[in-house]
Amino acid sequence: MKELFNELLKEDKAFIHVPYGNGLFDLYKSVVVSWIVIGILILLILFLTHGFKVHNISKRQAAVESFVLWIRGVTGGMLGEEGVRYQDYMATVLIFICACNMVGLFGATPPTMDLTVTVALSLMSIILVEAAGLRKKGLGKWFKGFAQPMPVIAPMNILELAIRPLSLCMRLFGNILGATVIMELIKHVMPVIFPALLSVYFDIFDGAIQAYVFVFLTSLYIKEAVE
Amino acid sequence: MNLTALGAAIAAFTGIGAGIGIGLATAKATDAVARQPEADGKIMKLLLLGCALAEATAIYGFVVAIMIIFST
Numbered sequence: 001m002k003e004l005f006n007e008l009l010k011e012d013k014a015f016i017h018v019p020y021g022n023g024l025f026d027l028y029k030s031v032v033v034s035w036i037v038i039g040i041l042i043l044l045i046l047f048l049t050h051g052f053k054v055h056n057i058s059k060r061q062a063a064v065e066s067f068v069l070w071i072r073g074v075t076g077g078m079l080g081e082e083g084v085r086y087q088d089y090m091a092t093v094l095i096f097i098c099a100c101n102m103v104g105l106f107g108a109t110p111p112t113m114d115l116t117v118t119v120a121l122s123l124m125s126i127i128l129v130e131a132a133g134l135r136k137k138g139l140g141k142w143f144k145g146f147a148q149p150m151p152v153i154a155p156m157n158i159l160e161l162a163i164r165p166l167s168l169c170m171r172l173f174g175n176i177l178g179a180t181v182i183m184e185l186i187k188h189v190m191p192v193i194f195p196a197l198l199s200v201y202f203d204i205f206d207g208a209i210q211a212y213v214f215v216f217l218t219s220l221y222i223k224e225a226v227e
Numbered sequence: 228m229n230l231t232a233l234g235a236a237i238a239a240f241t242g243i244g245a246g247i248g249i250g251l252a253t254a255k256a257t258d259a260v261a262r263q264p265e266a267d268g269k270i271m272k273l274l275l276l277g278c279a280l281a282e283a284t285a286i287y288g289f290v291v292a293i294m295i296i297f298s299t
Binding site: 167170171173174175177178209212213216217220 | 272275276282286287289290293
């Protein structure tokens, strides 16, 4: 049991050693895996979107267009009318986290199991939320927004700036870590057939749900900020 | 006796709260869908959000338990 955890959590995370700065600039495994995920996604996008036409479209183009409309509808519906301009960013994050969570299907460790990746994602989210609020309301109104609905809870509102990204990143990290640990345990106990059935739940369903929840909460915060 | 294991076990008790919370949320959502089957899309969305928030406490417990095991 302890060896398993050690293998998962305490392994040497550095994948590419940079011979400068005493290990400070080492590239983590999660970063390299997420680069691979990004590369595959970009190749997929380039393949799917080449040679688009206005008239007499191919089946591939129709499928891609309906998928884009669907995912824009999903994220735009969560953001509301005021924040609809951020729907493409949310769709990108949704697809990226979804792909990252499902890397476990191919035997690799999901990048979202590393705290650095989830912290980066949640920092991007909170910066976007506050920037959206600033852009919509202007500096003065944004500062006044901390004293809403009454000045007594202003400390709470300021604390929320830290709590929101913390809870976002811990939720994603903990869920993916838990799913991976359980899958590793099952692979130890029963290596045949059984893991395949459970990975449908732990890798595909749970990964998709967590990506959706991450995007949903970020959209909710944006919606609240631009109202 | 190794007390760190006990600490981790106590941290895992957060699962109780999460279980009760998700159970309550699902019960109410089922109720609401039975009353108004046409609003199931909105109810589903809210249920997912509520479940995610309730589940987060259990996840925090899990993370804390792992931290306890590994920080000693």
